Amino acid sequence: MDSFKTHDAYSPAKLGPITLPNRTIKAATSEGRSPDGKVTQALIDFHRGFIEGGTGMTTLAYCAISPEGFAAPGEILMIRDNIPGLRQFTKAMHDAGGLASAQLGHAGPVANKNITGVRPVAPSRFANPTSFQICREISKKEINEIIIQFADAAEVAADSGFDAVELHFGHLYLVSSFLSPWINKRKDEYGGSIENRTRLAKEILLAVKDRVKDRLAIIIKLSMSDGIKGSIWLDESTETARILDETGAVDAFELTMGSSVYKQMYLFRGDTDIDGLAQTQKGIFRLGVKLFGKQMLGVYPYEHLYMLKSARQFQLIIKNAQLILLGGINDAVHIQRAMEEGFGFVALGRALLREPDLINRLKNNNQGQGFCIHCNKCMFSVYQTTNCVFTQDYATSSKEAI
Template sequence: MSDSKLFTPYKLGPLTLRNRTIRSAAFESMGRDFGPTQQLKDYHVAVARGGVGMTTLAYAAVNRSGLSFNKQLWLRREIVPALRDITDAIHAEGAAAGIQIGHCGNMTHWSTAGCFPVGASTGFNLYSPTFVRGMRRSECAAFAKDFGRAVLTAHDAGFDSVEVHAGHGYLISQFLSPYTNRRRDEFGGSLQNRMRFMRMCLEEVMEAAALTRTAVVVKHNMEDGFKGGIQIDESIEIAREIERLGVDGIVLTSGFVSKAPMAVMRGRIPTKTMSYYMPWSSWPQKIVINLFGNRMIKQYDFEECYFLENAKKFRAALTGTLIYVGGLVSRRGIERVLDSGFELVQMARALVNDPAFVDKLRQGDIDTRSGCDHRDYCMARMYSVDMQCCHNCREEIPARLWRELDKIK
């Protein structure tokens, strides 16, 4: 493996990473009152100490209306000192610090967003569940400026990079996808129109990034994962536009959290475990998930490097930096991705199982593999409690939940 790129530095725009690994922006659910906590700091510092090139704090809303959870970050001036404490500690371990910025759109709630939920189009989101109001033209421009301001705030908080979330069925993705965009104005209809809001946001982001020398990557859906959503041919055109706007890298992903959530993560989510951790204040959803979850949520078998074949189509069509994410749990898998022409790799579940996984890859051989066995317990509890691997909190898990987890393995 002497010719491997894995532990060589990489220049991502203005930022040089010590190696090719990034902790992906999977929601930690470790915030409180829309701000960071000691738990969030401890986790990311552990990942940084474990050898990763960059660790990414997840799911930071660019404004109040973009919040879905109390444990989610709202990137605002008031939390800059607490975030700076985290980034300083990450830097002290030799890693770069990134933060994902976005807006949840029709996945928000009045209780967190502080207003009637907004999205690309008016309607009812069955998966929240909530009624949603389509955004006004003036709001589109204002929200785009919020994305730019978020970059300035991230810079003041010590972050080296921002990841703009334009996938998974959140707000930018809702404008891009014909499934959620039913507008009849200049923001809807043709692909050029559906890209308009994304283009506005990225122009503001790139202007702010140029002022602060902040690296910018965009999380982009290769496909939504169902009929009526974005398909690969159209997605490649979107990716070309993202590249044209001058971003430093594109993270290739797939799936829609409100319709095809396991297309994002793959594996068979333990629905009874998910129901168990949901609060009783959400009792209708709790009961429905417990009784009908396996029918409602399309399940996918886990396969290592599960996005790779689709990602190769984007590698062939694009010239810029592409970041692979999706099912990386072994040295062999990572080398396969790097050998396919991808410059960087992102991981989440392997680093939830073991924050020091990257150092173990460095010290091990080609057969080094994560202890993650894809039971997706971490996903089942993520939005209700926090993101934890079942192997790291075994004593807390009731026996009846272990029975479900053992069936999935």
């Protein structure tokens, strides 16, 4: 890792086997623009806006490795039948001057039977405190199938022209839930010590690397901490990162926080849009959100660069991969700060939803500031089509599958 080396954020930069036009990445924000699990013109237009706006690489999210792995409506299913549409997606990003990454994941305990049609799985039997769904313990046979499905999905991404894959090992999705002693109570080789709880992540990573070789960059999205007592914190997440980094198969870690199971605002910070969340629910669940929503989601004040302090803990541990800083990056000074502190890249989510052309504006003004106010009204738009309430919704284009 190029620790403590200042980078020019707006010049081309190497990430494993690929070169980005600059060091900015559109972070994964589940789009809801794929009602049949396929690429649509609305999805292409949504992402092309970020590339045309100056972002070096955009992340297609969320790409489920199997139908059972969906986390929300309107997500991509990463299977070979969808390659024609995926190729159109990557071609559009390349034609616009940028690169494309595919976020691959399995929702695990975050999944909902109303979406997948099957009971969610977790490392151990687990009651999701937000969805009230009881997850069953995943079997070893199913674990082996999951590893193969991740490799299959990565190969689909490579064959579709993607430049990178982002393996979603965060937010208490399936792989992340194995890392959490709060959820993982297994007594076999996938439970107990942090080495054992990291085993699934390592086996998936090595299977993906073996399948795609150097055809694309491999990014790991890893939770540093999730704000839940007895779950993931820095003492163990740094050890997980070290184990994965030592394989030599990781090109970059995108460091994140929080969970999609409980205390979700630990990831987002700032205002909690309880009314917006309530509108996504029905009947007694809508009332429950209004009465107990803030207690379940948590209340965490927003501050700029709020993941930086934790992300620094990885700089002396990671020897091979680069680090991508996420969280509260909203203006040119924040990007420059990340470069000065030795991070290889920055990832922006809400700031780009608010202004798809933000990067073009910032690179011409080193004091430029973004307009995102972190109201988080975009947070629950994932149940329809993810968008900023102050910005044109690109989903007005065709929602027909390609």
